[in-house]
Amino acid sequence: MFQLYKQRDFSGYIIDTIAFFKSYWKNFFGNYIVITGGILILLCVIYFFVFRDLFTALFSSVNDGIGYDISYYFSDNPVLFVSMLIMMIVLSILFSIFAVSYPVVYLGLIEETGREDFTSSEIFERIRKFLPRIIRFGLYSLVTFFPLIIVATLLASVLVLLVVGVFILILLIPVATVWITQTFYVYLLNEVSFTDAMRQGWKILFSKKFWHIIGSAVVIYFILSILQGMVTMIPYIFMMFSLFTTGNGELSADFGTYISILYIVSFVLSYILSNILTVNQGIVYYSMQEQRYHTQALSEIDLIGQNVE
Template sequence: MFQLYKKRTFNELISDTFTFFKIHGKNYFANYIAINGAIILILIVLLYFFFKVFYDGLFQNGTPNSGVGFENYLVENLNLFIGYGIVALVLILILMFINSLFPIAYLKLVEKKEETNAANLWKFIKSKIGKSIVFFLISLVIIFPLAGLIAFVCFALVFILIGIPLIIIVIPALFTCISFAYYNYISTNDGYFDSISKGYRLFIKKPWPLIGSTIIIYMIVNTVVSFISFIPYFIGIFGVFFNIETQNLDNQQENISFMMIMIGITFMLSITLNYLLQNIISVNQGIMYYSMIDETEKTSNLSEIDLIGSNEE
């Protein structure tokens, strides 16, 4: 069984994230797909048809459409594009809330030593979906504008070089503080502002290992997603280059079609991998949250005392 409440060093914050998935990974992603798989599949199919409609307007009979012709095509199919956009937005919002709650639900079941099955996970998610929406709406007015302003200042300072280290430090710090606040708000009965305060207090107790762990995990996940996602894209590019010596119209049309198919596959694969592998980042934030709770409340020591008492009986 994975130990959540535990004092962890910088290296342990990273290694324990992968240890968690070594122990629970198969069950975790099986349940994730059971709950989210249908929604992700519908979203991918929707985006595929959106991409196909867009491609049909951009290329007529395999040749680039004129600017005026493409504009007319967009106007004629405006309702279709709006419909696709609305449905896609609704699906993305549903996924956003479920995705944000799923790792919290899973870690909560691990904490309580309850069975981590789809039924228990979905029960927790349904019970917390209202709180998740409330957190998002309040943050939309209070936290996100402030975080956006801080990020803007950091990016503006890039021109005098000091902004580069600030971005590397401040962005992960903001992300971790908000993650801790969200974990606390969903996992406890604390109010919104109490959770924001507690998230900050937990973070400030040991900020540098938390920032470092967030950066490393983020880089690993995004490197894997980028590498795997771009394989079809590079296949498309190489396929076009290898056939470029044949300059007849039919071959050009085949090259364009093949390239667009590979771009579409790259896009859809990237979306799927992002949804799946973002769980690693979320679980890492959760492990850091539980570690910092242990730092402040000595939860692991209390658990050991309870265990000794039960053994003596």
């Protein structure tokens, strides 16, 4: 059984993230696809038709040598555009609720049951139970984290002429990611207020293992960025290949379709891979809980006491 409550350092966070997926990848991603697959497919279908028509129009204008005003695409199809936009917003919100909370709930079930496999209905019911808190977290974050990140970015930009400004800008993304994710874990898995969760998330982030936590997040983020970047670069490679192989400098008529499919693949991959970073932060969360409360150590003492009796 994977041990959640365990004191770790930089290498431990990364190694145990890999170990987790070696043990749980089939059940984890299988249930993830079952729970989010329907919404994800609908999103992909909408994205495909929107991007296909948009890219086709753009690339046709390139071939014709005529500049294309993107506003025409929306003004010529107002009803379709508004309908698609509403559907995209609704489906994106629904998908985000399940996608973001899924790793947190999954680790929570491991903590409670100690099992190595779960059914999609178990996970879905737990997410449904947490739904009010998930929605509140999203709303509270809009008026707390979002303004704070904007202010921090502006301050760092002002200080960019100094070395400290560059340093802050580099750290801003991993620091914000860790703080928000840790706050989410605390808020979802404990009966605390949002402000208390923010404070606890802050304490976890700026603990004695700050550089271990940030370092592991950066490494995982860097690996995921490379994987996503490899897929994202494919459309550009195809674009250049198509441009040079047509012989007349024109792009293929179906190029808009191809690039839309590739961007959708990149979109799906980014959401799937984001689970790895969230699980990594979950391992950080449980490690810090062990460091603070010695949960695993106390559990082992209780077990020894029961065996003696």
